[in-house]
Every structure is written in structure tokens, then in C-alpha cells.
Amino acid sequence: MREFDFDAPVERRGTWSYKWHEAEDNDVIPLWVADMDFRTAPPVVEALQRRAAHGVFGYVAVPDEFYNAAISWFHRRHGWDIDCEWIQYTTGVVPAVSVVIKALTQPGDKVLMLTPIYNCFFSCIRNNGCEIEESPLIYHDDATYTIDWEDLERHLANPAVHVLLFCNPHNPACRVWSPEELSRVGNLCIKHNVRIISDEIHCELVMPGHRYTPFGALSPEIQNQVVTCVSPSKSFNTAGLQAAIIVCSDAQLQVKIDRAINDNEVCDLNPFGVEAFIAAYNHGEPWLDALCHYIQSNFNWLRDELLRNLPMLRITPLDGTYLMWVNCSALGMDGDQMTQLLMEKAHVQVNPGSMYGDAGKPFIRINLATQLSRLQEAAHRIITVLSMC
Ligand SMILES: Cc1ncc(COP(=O)(O)O)c(C=O)c1O
The missing domain is CATH 3.90.1150.10 (Aspartate Aminotransferase, domain 1)
Structure with missing residues (x-):
């Protein structure tokens, strides 16, 4: 018998699942x-069961184990060395992206994206009073996508563009960007003084034969240009528990991000989110x-x-x-x-x-x-x- 049985039926009707909402009383x-x-x-289920059995669910002081779990995971699995001071936590990757946009922009600034791209990015940009700038990916005859480098650079050269909101791996184009592609994007952004927000929530969902490169792992210069937003929630199916981190090596920007997290009131994690985060990265x-x-x-x-x-x-x-x-x-x-x-x-x-x-x-x-x-x-x-x- 296989160790993990993904074929096992799981009844989600009656569990207030958002995904199953329309399917609650029918055959959808x-x-x-x-x-x-x-x-x-x-191990995630067991950690949550232990926590639930305790029966007290007050406010959380996020422990060292939380930071260490992320640091150790990214070092071990992806060869990316993160300093503890670079990590800030918040209630999800969308809230993370939103606070980083807030920290990096003024209302009216343009935020560039490679489209098609994850739908919530559009509202994150608009909700921060910024304007959407799009550089469409090139769609090839074999249904794959690549970056339109000329078009990207033309947009980056626009002085109104302050931020590139990037998705690595890319939802919905299914691309895991190569180190060469990431370096080229990173260096173009350095050249044009555009900061990068890299949403890497899909980074563990990489198919055999492909390899995820953390944007920040490429070089110290690129690390300083990028703010990474990530969580184990997508790959471990714990999105409803709402815990994510922002990784930023620029100390001045960390202060602005901290301000934005507080302005947006997304500074408190819940005990289950913390437990799941630690268990997933340590034992998943x-x-x-x-x-x-x-x-x-x-x-x-x-x-x-x-x-x-x-x-x-x-x-x-x-x-x-x-x-x-x-x-x-x-x-x-x-x-x-x-x-x-x-x-x-x-x-x-x-x-x-x-x-x-x-x-x-x-x-x-x-x-x-x-x-x-x-x-x-x-x-x-x-x-x-x-x-x-
Ligand atoms: C690229 C991307 N970012 C963020 C999210 C959602 O993140 P969270 O639920 O942590 O806010 C999703 C969900 O599908 C996603 O695809």
C-alpha cells in the first residue's frame, strides 16, 4: 500500500467549504x-489535533519555532538562506502582497504585472490606489508561455512604474521560471529601479523534472530588490488557517512593511495557523x-x-x-x-x-x-x- 492515499474519498459537503458551496445540494x-x-x-493534522485538545485559543505570541521552520525549510529544500530579521508574518499571501504594495507605492503609481495572472492581484493594486500596467506573456503555438522581454523593458522604463508584481511559479500560466529568466527580470528591475514583489505561494507545487528557484536566492543584489510573499498553505491545503510570511532583506523597507501590516490590521495569526505552518515545514x-x-x-x-x-x-x-x-x-x-x-x-x-x-x-x-x-x-x-x- 502507498504511504499516502490521495485516492481516498473525502466528503467536503457540509464543511462550509467555499469551493464546494455551489455543490452543496446537487451533483456539481x-x-x-x-x-x-x-x-x-x-503531521499537520496531528499538530492541530493536539492544539485543539488543549481547549484554550487565546491570542498568539508567534514563537521562534515558526521562523526557524521557514528558515530551515528554504535552506534544506531550496538552497535559499533567509535571515530571521527578514521575516514578517501576516494573515495570508494576498494580505502580504497588499501590504507590500502599500509600503512601496504612493496612490497613482503604476504596478506592472505579466498577464494573465492571479485575479486578486488586480484588486490588491486597485485597493491601494495604484494603477495596473500589463505586459502580456507571449503565448506560443505549443501553448507554453514566455516573457516578452522587449515589452517588459519598455514598461519598466516608464518612470510611473515602481513595482513589478511577479508570480513564481505563475498562476495561471503554469510556468516555473528558470534561474536565467529570473536573473534577467531581476537585473532589468535593478537597472530601472523597480522593486519586485514575488508571490511564491505555489513554490512547492512543482512537478517532477522541474525546479523552483526562489527569486531572492539569485544574488544579494536581487535579494535586496525583491520582497517575497510565501506560505505553505497552498501546497499543504491549509489556506483557511491564514498564515503567511513576507521576506525582505532591506531594513528600511521592513519598517514600512511593518507599518503597512499594522495599518491594514493584519498583524495577528491564529494558533491553528501557526501550528500548521510549523508542522508543514518541519515534517511535511x-x-x-x-x-x-x-x-x-x-x-x-x-x-x-x-x-x-x-x-x-x-x-x-x-x-x-x-x-x-x-x-x-x-x-x-x-x-x-x-x-x-x-x-x-x-x-x-x-x-x-x-x-x-x-x-x-x-x-x-x-x-x-x-x-x-x-x-x-x-x-x-x-x-x-x-x-x-
Ligand atoms: C498566486 C496566488 N497568491 C495568493 C493566493 C492566496 O493566498 P492567501 O489565501 O494566503 O491569501 C493564491 C490562491 O490561489 C494564489 O494563486
Whole structure:
């Protein structure tokens, strides 16, 4: 028997799951918002059970173990050495991105992004009174994405652009950026005096054969240009417990970030978030490795099944994340129409690509982090409906 059984059924109806909300009283298969239908790693469950058994859930003084868990994990697994003073904590990666934007910008500044990109970034920028500047990624015939270097540099040279909001690995383009690509982005940002916020929440969801490079690990100069926002929550399925860190080596900027965390009132973690964070980074590695293999085999199965029946679809290769990015334009539909059709006729809930900016309009995003049997049922329904189009 395998050590971790990701095929084991888990009933999420009746647990107030956001992902399963629309599916509560019907046969809808939810393959949309990015959380997973798997139980988290056993050491995380055990740590939470021990904490729950204590029965007292007052305010938390975040302990040294929290910082040490992150420092040790990034050193061991990714070769990135983080100083304890560089770490600040907050209630999630979106709150982290928002406070760093606040610390780095004035209202009216432009924040640049490589689009399509994670939907909440758009509101993070607007909520801080800043303007969105987009450099669309290049979409190739083989459905892969690369950076448009000329366009990126043109935007970075705009004096109104103060920040590049970056996603590594990239949601939804499924790219795990290479050290060469990251160095080139980092050096261009240094040249044009643009700070980088790197959201690395998907950094553990990297498929076998690919390797995540922490942006800050590239060189001391690039480390000083980048503020990294990260959490084990995406990869260990603990997003509802709300704990994340901001890694910033610039002491002056740390002070501004601290101010922004307090201004936004996102300075208190909850006891369960702290427990899960420590247990995941200290003891979660074997489970995580097994998870990534499971996700890759889900991706391979669904890609092959969809393309065998609907060869006109274009599916982006999965370097990282657990999100399949599917171009439906050859079916004569955009992603919004496809999302609606799949919900109404197949009872399968996906995300429309338009959520991730105009560059995402022809696409849908399918969450692969569920039991294979559920994915197989969803594929059967999708193929039946689309074969009639
Ligand atoms: C790139 C990215 N950043 C942040 C988040 C959410 O982070 P949090 O729940 O910690 O606010 C997500 C969730 O899907 C994401 O894809």
C-alpha cells in the first residue's frame, strides 16, 4: 500500500467549504477555486489535533519555532538562506502582497504585472490606489508561455512604474521560471529601479523534472530588490488557517512593511495557523513529494483524455501549480461561455480565464487537486457536452 492515499474519498459537503458551496445540494463537481480535496499531511493534522485538545485559543505570541521552520525549510529544500530579521508574518499571501504594495507605492503609481495572472492581484493594486500596467506573456503555438522581454523593458522604463508584481511559479500560466529568466527580470528591475514583489505561494507545487528557484536566492543584489510573499498553505491545503510570511532583506523597507501590516490590521495569526505552518515545514516533506506526483499523474490523465476526444483544445504544459489552463477558442467559444456551458450542461464548475485579465479570455482553468475518480467523472461529463457542440 502507498504511504499516502490521495485516492481516498473525502466528503467536503457540509464543511462550509467555499469551493464546494455551489455543490452543496446537487451533483456539481467543483474544479475551480484553488484549494485541494485532500486531507493535509498527517503531521499537520496531528499538530492541530493536539492544539485543539488543549481547549484554550487565546491570542498568539508567534514563537521562534515558526521562523526557524521557514528558515530551515528554504535552506534544506531550496538552497535559499533567509535571515530571521527578514521575516514578517501576516494573515495570508494576498494580505502580504497588499501590504507590500502599500509600503512601496504612493496612490497613482503604476504596478506592472505579466498577464494573465492571479485575479486578486488586480484588486490588491486597485485597493491601494495604484494603477495596473500589463505586459502580456507571449503565448506560443505549443501553448507554453514566455516573457516578452522587449515589452517588459519598455514598461519598466516608464518612470510611473515602481513595482513589478511577479508570480513564481505563475498562476495561471503554469510556468516555473528558470534561474536565467529570473536573473534577467531581476537585473532589468535593478537597472530601472523597480522593486519586485514575488508571490511564491505555489513554490512547492512543482512537478517532477522541474525546479523552483526562489527569486531572492539569485544574488544579494536581487535579494535586496525583491520582497517575497510565501506560505505553505497552498501546497499543504491549509489556506483557511491564514498564515503567511513576507521576506525582505532591506531594513528600511521592513519598517514600512511593518507599518503597512499594522495599518491594514493584519498583524495577528491564529494558533491553528501557526501550528500548521510549523508542522508543514518541519515534517511535511514526504507527503508533499507524494502529492506532486499525484497531481502530475492527474494532469497527464486529464490532458490525454481531453485531447483524445477533443483534439482542438490547447492545454498548457504543467511545470507547476495544480491548475490546468485550457484554450477553448477552437470550439468557437471564449472561456466565459465555456464556463457557463460546463456549469449548466455538465455540472462541472471551472474558472473562466477572463478572471486573470484580458489575456486569459479564451481560456478556462481547471483545478486538478482532487481524487482521480472525481476528475474522471468530470472529464466524462465535459467530453459528452463538448462533443455535441
Ligand atoms: C498566486 C496566488 N497568491 C495568493 C493566493 C492566496 O493566498 P492567501 O489565501 O494566503 O491569501 C493564491 C490562491 O490561489 C494564489 O494563486
